[in-house]
Amino acid sequence: MTSAPSPAPVSNFLRTIIDNDLAQGRYADKRWAGKPGPASVQATGDIDPARIRTRFPPEPNGYLHIGHAKSICLNFGLAHDYQGACHLRFDDTNPEKEEDEYVNAIIDMVEWLGFDWKYGNENNRYFASDYFEYMYTFAQALVQAGLAYVDEQSAEEMRATRGTLTEKGTNSPWRDRPVEESLRLLDEMRDGKHPDGSMALRARIDMGSPNINMRDPVLYRIRHVPHHRTGDRWCIYPMYSWAHPVEDALEGITHSICTLEFEDQRPFYDWILNHLADLGQLQRPLPRQYEFARLNLSYVVTSKRKLLQLVREGYVNGWDDPRLPTLAGLRRRGYTPASIRLFCERLGVSKADSRIDYSLLEQALRDDLDPIAARSVAVLDPIKLVLTNYPEGKTELCHAPRNPHDPEAGQREFPLGRELWIERDDFREEPPKKYFRLFPGNTVRLKYGYIIRCTGCVKDENGNVTEVHAEYLPDTKSGTPGADSVKVKGNITWISTEHAISAEIRLYDRLFSDPHPDSGDKNFLDAINPDSCTIVQGWLEPGTQLTADTPLQFERLGYFIADRKDSTSEKPVLNRSATLKDSWAQKS
Structure with a gap:
């Protein structure tokens, strides 16, 4: 499991059960032969060194999604906290729907989240088909x-x-x-x-x-x-209801943690195990099943059948489409393992079903990335700004922190010249009230650069603004003694047109516009958000680190990451992971 530090675990009903079991020595005499097997095999082993054994048992018939992350964090986390073992077991008892592709994808995602199935010298990765x-x-x-x-x-x-x-x-x-x-x-x-x-x-x-x-x-x-x-x-x-308890017992699982829909199956779980133990096939003490509330997240569907339909019918571009709640999609969008673990930790564990708002997942990402994400600037809807009194051919360097929360990260530097890209929304020929950015006669600061005064604009034959003109005030550069000589109310971001990096930028939003897209008799396809992906051609600050492992915060815009499949050094492609604030709260 990951060695990253985490807060002290919060108590819940499962921890109380485990604490009581350990105090009573419920599994103190359980033997373990170092491999799964019936009573005859386990009788040859020593007392199990693992204080508890849990398992994460996905069926390899699709890609893991955010709901699975809760179970992964819970089962692997409990095993880690109680000096136990957590097994990764593939419940491959339904051959019509299962594929090696899904097996490999599941392994990849569990490891990506920061967990593994090792315990001492044990490699506890198993398949139900091992036990046929x-x-x-x-x-x-x-x-x-x-x-x-x-x-x-x-x-x-x-x-x-x-x-x-x-x-x-x-x-x-x-x-x-x-x-x-x-x-x-x-x-x-x-x-x-x-x-x-x-x-x-x-x-x-x-x-x-x-x-x-x-x-x-x-x-x-x-x-x-x-x-x-x-x-x-x-x-x-x-059948799963028959295989599940048998698999748990063969693997010496102590605490079989399931979601609430399996609560009614628990009597059959116990019936199977007790009769097989009475017949001498399984060792005692036997596993016990406990249920917790699954993760129900607003604005998503997590049914594997519905996710498969979205993929096969082309509503999304594969299982790792950044709009999907699959872990592969979340990783591609820019979510970090730490942000997902933080989200699951904040949810806690209970037996009461509830629906969690999607904004909590996004906030976990912001909270994780804000202290660590490198800062940069991007312009998504560019218009040219010309500093008419700035010398032609001249460039000079400006400086800004790589991350304001981490002074040791140092400064980044980028050139300023006569012609710059700015956001189109940062200029208004006729500004509304309380608009503090560029309009004729107004002064603003080029962030990390000079104060400038807008002098006008150039329009095309249709009256559209194609270029904004301004003059810079030479003695007002940020970081110099004259920087505060002129007071302004507005700051705008910018990029030198000569040095800017061209990039395709994908502005992802929620796939569904309905918070409960598949509840009741709804057709979830009717709730697809037509604006869930907007693609723009923008410009990036020179020197921006463009890798799938380097999260970025573009100032004023949000968190972004280079697309792990489509981005190249010649043609960068970036995905928006999350906005800086919850934009959906403003809509509702």
């Missing part, structure tokens, strides 16, 4: 104990007989078939002798249970689909 043989053995044990059976009802028939929240389910006609017959059919399912959907292995629990998840849930279904790791070795795949 164990799971099958366990399934056979459940059948032999009369706790599971092969059902030949169709998926539609199972749904029809499952019952409702107010009505009990009805038993399958295959529920009481002989153990030997279910074992034989289970082997035939594994060996590919039956088509998809023709059979399923179900737990034998209680079709009258008030918890609908306990009404003989399916353990295995037939899928004749190649797996990204096991190929055609298997044609039956475990």
